[in-house]
Amino acid sequence: MATLNTPTAAPTPSDHGFLCDEVAPAPTTSFLCDDVAPDPQPLPLKPAMAEAAKRQQDCTSPETVERAVVYGDTRSGNCFKVAKLIDYLGLDLEWCDVDLFEGENAEPGFLALNPFGKLPALRLPEGQVIAESNAILHELARGTDLEPRTDAARAEIYQWLFWEASAFTPPLAQRRWCVSFVFKAQEDIDPKLLPKGNIALARLDDHLQSHDYVAGDRLSIADFALFGYGHAIEDGGWDRKNFPAVAAWVDRVNADIAHGPAFAQAAE
Numbered sequence: 001m002a003t004l005n006t007p008t009a010a011p012t013p014s015d016h017g018f019l020c021d022e023v024a025p026a027p028t029t030s031f032l033c034d035d036v037a038p039d040p041q042p043l044p045l046k047p048a049m050a051e052a053a054k055r056q057q058d059c060t061s062p063e064t065v066e067r068a069v070v071y072g073d074t075r076s077g078n079c080f081k082v083a084k085l086i087d088y089l090g091l092d093l094e095w096c097d098v099d100l101f102e103g104e105n106a107e108p109g110f111l112a113l114n115p116f117g118k119l120p121a122l123r124l125p126e127g128q129v130i131a132e133s134n135a136i137l138h139e140l141a142r143g144t145d146l147e148p149r150t151d152a153a154r155a156e157i158y159q160w161l162f163w164e165a166s167a168f169t170p171p172l173a174q175r176r177w178c179v180s181f182v183f184k185a186q187e188d189i190d191p192k193l194l195p196k197g198n199i200a201l202a203r204l205d206d207h208l209q210s211h212d213y214v215a216g217d218r219l220s221i222a223d224f225a226l227f228g229y230g231h232a233i234e235d236g237g238w239d240r241k242n243f244p245a246v247a248a249w250v251d252r253v254n255a256d257i258a259h260g261p262a263f264a265q266a267a268e
């Protein structure tokens, strides 16, 4: 299983862009910063990618089906949030790296597994495949303290999960990609992303000024959902100092993950 800690290696800039929450990419076009994504095209199987395809196949081989498998690339915040939840809960499952920079998510083998063509994806032991990072968080956290205990708490968590996917992550993920992954010049980046991100971060900051956690008074899957991109706002060109409550919450969630239930139990 791959290490699930914070990735430190610098990502390799590539012509092959990917867009979180948008349409799957054409093989050689970086379109994250563009408004309109091209139609998805199957990638030709280049020699370097034949190895990658083999790796994917390995992860889907019959030997591994008795354990759940998460397909992901932790450079993506949507995958990172799932990796952090796995760390926190100490879950025993398989992690299969699928390289977004190489377009492995658009290869036929992966599309057969997950027709959405996006990462992350969770394959349950009985074969069901679940896409959408927040649905995966929900599934992996079933029966744990990260789940809501009341209907009211559930409604509040859902509110933040849907807001994260629709309003918070799109501008943050797209600017992060442009600034820190493909090193676009500022003038080539969609100018709407910065104000949209400012509004989303200000909303979260306002909420966290009077709350330690996103939903209710304890850590929940809503924190993991927002942590995916909330932990890396500087990558997109935002300054932590302008959002002090978000910065304090990131540190708090990081500390919680480091001393999570899995680690507490191991120390007993």
Ligand SMILES: N[C@@H](CCC(=O)N[C@@H](CS)C(=O)NCC(=O)O)C(=O)O
Residues within 6 Å of the ligand: 018, 019, 020, 021, 022, 023, 024, 025, 076, 077, 078, 079, 100, 105, 106, 117, 118, 119, 120, 131, 132, 133, 134, 165, 173
């Ligand atoms: N709402 C989805 C977004 C998934 C998504 O867009 N994933 C990106 C990486 S952050 C991806 O796989 N992009 C590949 C592509 O679009 O081809 C989720 O939360 O899982």
